[in-house]
Amino acid sequence: MSTEPFPVGSPAQREADRLIVRAEELEVVLPDGHGVGPWSAEIRAGEQVLLLGPSGSGKSTLLRTLAGAIPSHQRGWVRGTVQVDGIDPVSGGVLAVAGRVGYLGQDPSAGVCLPRVDEDVALPLENSAVDARCIGPRVEAALAAVHGEQLAERASSTLSGGELQRVALAAAQVSGPSLLLLDEPTAMLDAPAIRAVRSAVETALATTRPAMILVEHRLDEWAGEQGLEGLPGRTIALDRSGHVIADGPTGQVLDEHAEALREAGCWLPQQFEHDHARPSSGPAPEPPASPEDPVLTMRDATLSRGAVPVLENVDLDVHAGRVLAVVGRNGAGKSTLLGALSRLDAPTAGLIEGGAAGLVFQRPSAQFVADTVREELAASGADDERVEQMLRTLDLVEQAEQSPHRLSGGQQRRLSVGAMLLTERPVLLADEPGFGLDRAAARTVADLLRAAAREGRAVALSTHDLHLVQSADEVVVLADGTLHGPMPPSRLLADTALLRRAGLRDATDPEHRPAADARPGLTPDPRSGHPRRGVLARRNPTVLLGLLTALSAVAILLTDPLPLAVLYLLAAAGTMLGCRIGPLALLRAQVPFALFAAGVLMVNLLSRPGEVLWPDLPVRITREGAVLGTALALRALLIGLGAYAVTRATDPRETMVSLQQHARLPARYAYALLAGRRLLDDLPARWATITRAHRVRLPLHDDGTVPRAGVRTLLRCAFAVLVDAVRSASHLAFALESRGLGEGERTVWRPVALGWGDAVLVISVVACVIAVLLLTA
Template identity: 60%
Template sequence: MSAEAHAAGAAPVQAKGAEHLQAPEQEQGPILAPAPAGAPRVLVAEGLEAVLPSGAGVGPWSGEILAGEQVLLLGPSGSGKSTLLRVLAGAIPSHQRGRVTGSVRLFEGTAGDPADGMAGGPDDGTAGGAADGFAEGASAIDPVAGGVLATAPVLGHLGQDPVDGVCLPLIADDVALPLESACTSPERIGPRVHEVLSAMGVGELAHRSAATLSGGQLQRASLAAAIAARPRLLLLDEPTAMLDAEGVAAVRSAVDAATDQTGCALLLVEHRLDEWAGEQGLDGLPARTVALDRSGRVLADGPTREVLTAHGPVLREQGCWLPREIEERIGAPEPIGAVSVPLASATPRSEVLLHLRDATLGPPDASGRGEDAVLTGADLEIRAGRLLAVVGRNGAGKSTLLGALSRLDPLRAGTLEGAAAGLVLQRPESQFVADTVEDELAASGASQDVRRAMLERLDLADHASQSPYRLSGGQQRRLSLGAMLLADRPVLLADEPGYGLDRAAHEAVLSLLREAADAGRGVVMTTHDLRSLEVADEVVVIADGRLVGPLAPAALLADDALLRRAGLRVADRPGSAHADDPAPRTALDPPALPRAPLARRDPTVLLGLLTALSIVCITLTDPAPLLVLYALLAAGTMLGLRLGPLALARAQAPFVLFAAGVFMVNVLSRPGHEPWPDLPVRVTSEGIVLGAALALRALVIGLGAVAVVRASDPGRTMTSLRTHARLPARIALALLAGQRLLEDLPRRWATITRAHRLRRPPSADGTPARLGPRAMARCAFALLVDAIRSSTRIAFALESRGLGTGERTQWRTASLRRADGALVVGVVLAVAAVLVLAG
């Protein structure tokens, strides 16, 4: 279709709000012209418009996306890009409230078995081309009426938050989930999972727990799950936001393979256009662009070069990032403006505020061993009036360095001397301590005039009475930074302050950091974005576990070798495996079996034995056989799980306390013969016997439960129950998703409590304050809110992978072994012998 035809459907710029509720019919663009032969339609929309309860919205948009076509969705923050993607994915109104008008249709095809590979087609060896995969006669799906489950067979979706994009505890199982939903033959699922994870550069993470991965690793794993089942349409919402140069290159290569070789269409939301395009410049971007204005209306829809050339000035003015080539044509933007907020500081410029000497740094939850260190021999001076940028590849230790400089995390070795530092974390909402935006600034102790000036500077004056949790991501980041600035710490640390921001929000954040430095503070920011270096006075590179620099930003940009070491340009070497896994296993390898004999037994068998043993114990009222059963079970548990007596005692502590309470209640309350009438309390023989029996019953059942839990992990248990007990997949996988959330709660709790400590006045030596009961209660509430939000996003991700009540295959199955039968026979004989001897 021509650019003129696209432009004919564009709507004029309007203010967002009530105008979405009654959009004039003539403002809705026409349906696109018929698709050329050989390029069937994947999506067709007519007058599609979505309005959220807040009044924000997107559309109307009329258009189509063809098989194999790549489309860039461009617009400033708040223009509705993510909203449009969620409408197409079926999440609005099924998962998120909103009113959708107009129509949209997705077309199912017959692209063959998803496990045939990225470049593969049907079993005859031909490529799964667009014409085969998206036949015009295919059935149509209405995402609005059908919801997420209806769209799951057709599209893959990657949301903005990678933490909640991985649903299951193990990465390989998560990537296999959409393949099971597509009824892919089990023998083909393993190779496909290995293929897509390897294409993302994270093949060694197949058997890693999601709770142990970084945001960048989770982002790549989520994208692998999105493309695993070879969707007809791929919806990507900022897929490179947390990635270094090598990660961006891997993601771009995998997406190109999915679109070029399988006929998959792509709708992409991306701020980092130059990084996505690579050395090809504009030609490396999707050939078509749909541009939205600030109100969510369609500004243009046509060839990317034409759209950006014609509308680049307007898009940049409204806050969009543009490719370097377009920027050069338009001319240099206005310089970052001065901050009107008084950021008082009496510190002389260039004075050393914080000095790190010969330090060894590691993760805060590490054991303290030297091999866990990520940085060694670190020397760094933070000076007043200077803005220092810290760069390095994903996992290099940038956040670890800031944790040490803020004194949240102790040094493994070395010294840190100097002033207190404030730290703004990557997830700003974890640092909120008040119920409204204005109260959030007031919590920093600033006067009302200063708070009002800061609200204006942050462009949040209209949101002063709003909950900070209801702000957009960019607004939350600005608020978090503004609150820390008002805390008036001599040193300000910001962890990836430009993450996920459009141009306007990015410049606002950098402006605040620059002006804080100009006011005499020492400012440190981590970044993987070369554009952020323009406001820095100097830069430090983290490469190979060492600090390089400080350097002038221009010197770093001229040093290609150092840029590659820092992960800011693609290096000619493969990514390294996890340090604790020198010979990484892949999805093609079977799950590793534990070494303990009992832990190798089938979980369904263990659960069956525990159930049978519990029934036997309930029928016994004589303490003697229960005591023998407990002794045998304790010996078997220690031998089978290789546990020592002390470890077994600690594991049973809750059951011991319960059993003691049961014993005392029965001893003191049961009527009967009193063998010791002179005691100050009445004790009966019947109470002793029955109390001992009930207490031993609790101990036996409790010890059996401990043995089963220690011997079985949730993944193996659910696989076994699905295989042998026919537990529905929807229940089993939902329980695993809950386990995934539970595993992540300690990390979330640590993040929230660390963030809240930073909001309180520090101690005399600069160490962040400890939290009192009220602050801990506030953290608990924040954790509850965070968990509820995460659970809704994980539920959406599960449905987007096709987890419903329909037919599906099962990748991993559990088989019974002779040793399982021997265990059953042995336990049955032992219990029978005890009962016979006791009878």
């Protein structure tokens, strides 16, 4: 990824010499005592830097500091000075450097903040007041650069992790930042998707020539066929304490410090690895179990994601004492297969029989059920002695009383594996156990899995990591909806075509486009949970909200059931015509409002004093209670029906834009509400993940199946979802600010106009209401 020098004295040369980052004795210390620095360096335009160091050395902390997130979004103490393109990100915060810094973090779900993809990529341009006519082409170009043109109109909630990563990268570089910060951009990607991300970065470097700082564990995958030449030309290496041990040309730094970096726990390019064949500390033992004695079997199974089949005609045996690797491209069905083997997800067809399985989820934090690390291990049913022994094995003795959520990513992964090992189930399943780990953490996890197999358990893991594939006893490949294998790893590694189908090798064709890895079948409309049809869908959202407010005010003032009933019937007819919805669908949509209205009616019928209507009844019902209760119930139904009609007819983004244009709602509030909608769209998936993660920790039935969650488990899940939502909200707030969302001048890419149809609608509704009031007076 080296660049050609410019002619001396040319404008391009002067631009290349522009100083982007200047740090003098910069040191950042987090509340837990970890940090990075002191660091002094200069980085110029177009310069590419690899930031290398073990987990916990402060790489992400340094990148977040340069992006302005510390201390404005994350507590920390900063000493020394730093400037990014002439601005101090520490004192100015995220907004001060927005537009100059493009940031891509480790968690792809935190990098996309609006409900629809093209709107999210357009947001930095709108906030930079780019001419609205230029925004569309630039959004298309940014998505094309990450091979994501087909994602433009997709809902963010329907994207896979790899697709989210590509969209987040498009948004990070669409405005042409001076500094591009990439924090493990390939952590969740298969080989074709890595090519797309790397290609997008190369395009940005060639066109706008930003400075770039890259944090990456998968160096061989990032470099591709170029080898060492495919890596940034400069490397800054950190030791475990966060101090700089080297800063210079990449080849020189790796030559001089390879041994120290390996010992500290860093992955290095293959040519600098002396033990790259396996992440474990020793060779895999001969598997003790015979193939005729599987612990877990799957026969003629069809596995689905939602209503869409993902894998068909699956036959698989999982053997005691063996490690089975499951490989395939993003979206091929690896997690689906492990979910079925764990008995959390029943197959659509076919049979699963055998021993009980424990499942380690891809996101360890979703699986935690206790307040401390020690309690998390004890929740698996182990006695105190085994818990203490596991703490020592996991190297988590010092963190025993900490919250699991405060651990680093590698520590969380080790804890989740250790907790599931303590359940002593005969089968252990692990979904991407090497995700985001450095060499030391990956070695620990791999050793734990190998030790479990050595003790006689069956181990199956999904992975994109060739190190783990090489250390497995057998491997299966998921491709094109079918399962290939099992086979020895050596056979897969010798078959280039099969490696490409598995997503472990990239195609050599430079025009190759990675296949979409969406989660299909989740929503029929890219912007909402239903198709927007009918005349109301073409009306201005601010007008619809104004009419709803006025109609609600009229309903609140009325106490006579007759006009309320007439207004309700007219509103129901208008909703069916205006939204093109049938009567049965409308009735189903009104069930929550009907239940609330029924409760209001019953309370008033039984509690209101007045003239008793039926003295012989065992309950006292008064005329006043019946009249007022009916009016209040009709009021609730009318307001609920109006809210449903407006929600169904409007698009969230158009609503917020319209409120900015016509109701002068500040952009910060409008887009915060849109980001909240993005979070709400994700809540069903988050709830499903967390409930599954908690269920897998429950004692299993005798046949190895997973019980349903009880009330106590569901309450714990609800609290976990709340905590996860709060954490995600803080991430979204950072993402919005990093896109430049502030109080300054901005443009709107797709303004929402007021038209004659809106005026006609207002006049019609007002006339109907007045007529009803006059006729029922």
